[in-house]
Amino acid sequence: MPFDIARTRAAYPALAEGFAHFDGAGGTQTPRSVIDAVADTMRAALGNRSPASAPGRRALDLVTGARTAVADLLGAVPDGVVLGPSATALTYTLARTLGDTWRPGDEVVVSRLDHDANVRPWVQAAEAAGATVRWAEFDPATGELPAGQYADLVGARTRLVAVTAGSNAIGTVPDVAAIARTAHAAGALVCVDGVHSVPHGPTDLASSGADFLVTSAYKWSGPHLAAMVADPDRWASLRPAKLIPSSDAVPDRFEAGTPSFPLLAGVTAAVDHLAGLDPAATGDRRARVRAGLAAAQAYEESVFARLLDGLTARPAVTVYGAAVRRCPTVSFRLAGWTPAGLAAGLGAAGLCLSAGDYYAYEYFQAMGLRAGGGAVRASVYHYNTTDEVDRLLAELDRLAARGERMSR
Structure with a gap:
């Protein structure tokens, strides 16, 4: 229809x-549904996360609900969804965490087509570790990011490839799956910036080839929050800097401080909004x-x-x-x-x-x-x-x- x-x-x-x-x-x-979800949550009794009281359990449910909604949006699993204030903040957390494991002679590959949030965190982490940064170039005439160049850029010492799934400047959609295959063949991880691509079509974590995929809810009708998704086992292998008493569970160990529970309600409502864009659609969310x-x-x-x-x-x-x-x-x-x-x-x-x-x-x-x-x-x-x-x-x-x- x-x-x-x-x-x-x-x-x-x-x-x-x-x-x-x-x-x-x-x-x-x-959308009005997102506005109402945020406002209704702020009107209701709400505590910090705790099973001891109804307001505390509401907070727990809001976190779980947002993780589940983002998982439904991206084809991930809820336990693999890390929530945070922005895509930039989440990428910095990942870059610092991975960068702690890099050594001189290791390499990272970034692209000149990307938003700086998927460039500078990796460049700075590489500099701190003494690793080498290699650059993927776009075609100035077309804005294409040729996937074939990655065969020359990626090698045995490549630890990570960062690439956009959609240019926020000129719209280019690179062949991320092909780039990821080249990276994975060399044993490298792939971080995909999905901030500009996710709002404009169906996304599937597995078929994208991404090990880590980041998105911002305010680019798809939600509030100013972001999420980064990965396989829970991938998160479990990483040890970010964190406060001693904060949870060491996955994905909580990557989320510093208390989240904005009303905005998490808005994230869930935004995914529900997207799920309602085709009123004839059936099935699960x-x-x-x-x-x-x-x-x-x-x-x-x-x-x-x-x-x-x-x-x-x-x-x-x-x-x-x-x-x-x-x-x-x-x-x-x-x-x-x-x-x-x-x-x-x-x-x-x-x-x-x-x-x-x-x-x-x-x-x-x-x-x-x-x-x-x-x-x-x-x-x-x-x-x-x-x-x-x-x-x-x-x-x-x-x-x-x-x-x-x-x-x-």
Whole structure:
């Protein structure tokens, strides 16, 4: 059945304000069900985790519920779900933990296509251990990250390969499974940044090839929390720095301090929202999540095609990246405008886009764009419409003409 965009948009109260949100890559709007779950949890009696009282047991249930929901989203198991404040924080925890086992001569492989959160923690951990950093390069013309180069980058001393499942700058979807096969053949671990890919289609930990996969809930309609998933046995082999009295169980040993229980309720509600995107879907929540995200993906691709076609058809617009497989995200520049000035001009018309490097530091450095302000990013999410795309394109035309007049 066709994707019910009216029903979907009705779930998001913020959309009533009339802004067109093309900044989902930086954070999505929040459905009413998630807002209510967070608020209801804060209204109820709640204690720290303890089996001794009902409020304490509620806290335990909220943690278990969030782990189970994330497992259903990613094809993981609840005991393999580590929860934390952000993907950056979780990746730093993993990098420091693994880095403690590295020695001079060991190697890690990172990519210039990645968000810096899947680059800098590994570079810094390697530097601390005296390990060597090797770089996977993207094709400047297409933005592709060729998987074949990893055969030359990965060797007997490679300890970890870090790679994105979807570029947050230009949308490229690398062949992560092929990269992981090369890494695993050499005995290396693979950490996959799924922050930008997970919101835009079904995800399965096993088939991805990832040993560790990280995602941020606020990129898929949830609150500002993140999760990293792995096989529980993989977590059990690692010993992070922790407080002496804190739990040594897996996955608790990787979670410092007391979590935000209301936000964990929001995580569960967000996964339930995704599971309801296809009202015809049946089965358990994992099956319904996959169906919902598949339906949303097909819809997003149709909206994004209109956006990409419109941008590439305009001579004044320069589009970056042309990967065959991509998330619905594009970076571009408009002649006569700085990226920051263009984003502000669009923002004045109620069109919300990001400008800068969006922490895709290595990509913009390699492209020679960072010193000039980066680019402007438009990202399509499952509440965007073709009418909003047309509105954006029309405003770009207006600003292009204005820029030409200003330059005369």
